[in-house]
Amino acid sequence: MDKKMKNTLIFLAVLVIAVIILNPFWILSEGEQAVRTRFGKIVRVETQPGLKLRVPFTDNVTVYSTKILSWDGEPQRIPTKENQFIFVDPTSRWIITDPALFYETVNTVETAQLRLDDILDSTIRTVISDNSLNEAVRNSNRINSIKVVEEVSNLDNVEDAERLRSLTLTDSQQENINIGREGLSKIMLENAAKYTQQYGITLIDVIIRQIRYSDDLTESVYQRMIKERNQIAEAYRSYGRGQKAEWEGKTASEQKSILSAAYAESERIKGVADAEATRIYADAYGQDPQFFNLWRTLESYRKTVGSMDKILTTDMPYFDVMYSK
Numbered sequence: 415m416d417k418k419m420k421n422t423l424i425f426l427a428v429l430v431i432a433v434i435i436l437n438p439f440w441i442l443s444e445g446e447q448a449v450r451t452r453f454g455k456i457v458r459v460e461t462q463p464g465l466k467l468r469v470p471f472t473d474n475v476t477v478y479s480t481k482i483l484s485w486d487g488e489p490q491r492i493p494t495k496e497n498q499f500i501f502v503d504p505t506s507r508w509i510i511t512d513p514a515l516f517y518e519t520v521n522t523v524e525t526a527q528l529r530l531d532d533i534l535d536s537t538i539r540t541v542i543s544d545n546s547l548n549e550a551v552r553n554s555n556r557i558n559s560i561k562v563v564e565e566v567s568n569l570d571n572v573e574d575a576e577r578l579r580s581l582t583l584t585d586s587q588q589e590n591i592n593i594g595r596e597g598l599s600k601i602m603l604e605n606a607a608k609y610t611q612q613y614g615i616t617l618i619d620v621i622i623r624q625i626r627y628s629d630d631l632t633e634s635v636y637q638r639m640i641k642e643r644n645q646i647a648e649a650y651r652s653y654g655r656g657q658k659a660e661w662e663g664k665t666a667s668e669q670k671s672i673l674s675a676a677y678a679e680s681e682r683i684k685g686v687a688d689a690e691a692t693r694i695y696a697d698a699y700g701q702d703p704q705f706f707n708l709w710r711t712l713e714s715y716r717k718t719v720g721s722m723d724k725i726l727t728t729d730m731p732y733f734d735v736m737y738s739k
Contacts, residue, residue, distance in 0.1 A: 438470050447510070448477045449517040459514050476517055478510050482618060483523070485530045491628065492539050494547045499628040502550075504538050505621050506530070506606075512614030519613045529613060534620065537606040541598055546589075551625055553594040595622060711735045 441464070442448055448460040451474050460466055461480075468475060489503040508530065510516050520526045542550055593601070602620040610617050699706040712735070 438467055440466050440468060440475055442466055442477070445479060445481050446477050447480050447513045448475050449513050450475050451517075456514050456517065461513075476521075478513050478516065478523070480510070482507050482509050484508075485527060485534065487531070487534060487538070489624075489626070490535065490539065492542045494542060494550060495545055496547060498547050499630070500542070500547065500550065501626040501628065502538060502542060502622060503624040503626070504534065504602075505623045506534055507618040508610070509616050509618060510614060511616040515612075515614030517614075526613060526615060530610070530615075533606050533609045534602075537602050538620070538622075541602050541605065545593065545598060546591075548589050548591050549593050549598060550595060550622070552588075552591050553596050555588075555590045557588050558590065595625075598622070708735060 442460050442462070444463045446463070448466075449456055450458045450460060450466075450468060452469065452472050457473070460475075466475075485506040485508060487504040487506075489501045491499050492502050493499050510526075516526070520529055599620050599622055603617055606620060607617045695706075715735075
């Protein structure tokens with residue numbers, strides 16, 4: 415019995431060592447699928463997780479993910495239907511739905527990525543080139559229903575504000591689109607899916623992640639924006655010139671009115687002063703006519719004789735006060 419037990423234990427030990435060395439068991443985890451091949455020929459596709467058995471030395475197991483995988487394309491410069499160049503940065507999600515076909519055609523995920531590079535890059539270029547720029551950058555025609563109203567502030571007159579607002583109104587009507595950016599993505603998905611099915615790959619979506627204008631197109635967009643802002647600036651300048659002319663007219667009219675009133679008032683004051691001076695002269699003359707006459711004559715001499723550049727005779731009545739007896 416001891417010898418039998420010993421032989422049994424030896425046999426079991428050898429069996430365990432053989433199992434460990436040959437490793438016939440393997441585990442398929444959640445989120446994985448596998449293709450088991452024997453001498454290069456597919457013998458079984460495993461999709462359910464758990465402990466699996468294989469024939470040592472003859473069977474090979476290739477494991478693939480059942481999860482969603484991503485493809486990130488390189489941004490490429492593509493002409494639109496109007497021959498305007500844009501940079502398109504795409505991405506896509508895909509999944510291995512037929513592991514046996516996938517193993518037979520591309521074998522590895524890295525090779526599948528290269529196949530997707532060829533298929534998706536070509537499809538994206540074709541679709542973008544067959545459509546206009548507006549179709550690639552917009553999803554709807556909502557932009558044409560949006561009215562952009564320039565904010566006008568610091569104006570007390572409502573009519574002036576409305577007039578300035580109408581002057582700064584710009585026409586931003588855009589060409590209507592029929593497909594749109596999301597529609598182009600669906601077309602890309604449909605076209606590319608026809609080629610990926612032969613590799614056991616199912617595309618979930620194709621998304622244009624980013625679109626960037628080329629330098630020449632960016633410059634034209636900037637120039638259009640500058641033109642629109644210059645148009646608004648010219649409207650403000652025109653309104654300002656009109657306001658300036660209006661206020662200058664009002665100022666000139668008010669100036670004339672003020673000067674006219676001031677001149678009338680000054681003439682009235684002069685008239686009152688002349689009347690008062692005449693009254694004072696009359697009162698002074700009435701008190702002493704001879705002295706008044708002397709004083710008036712001397713005042714006249716003081717103003718005229720000092721600036722006289724001619725020689726006059728003294729026999730004139732004008733000099734009687736100076737030379738008469």
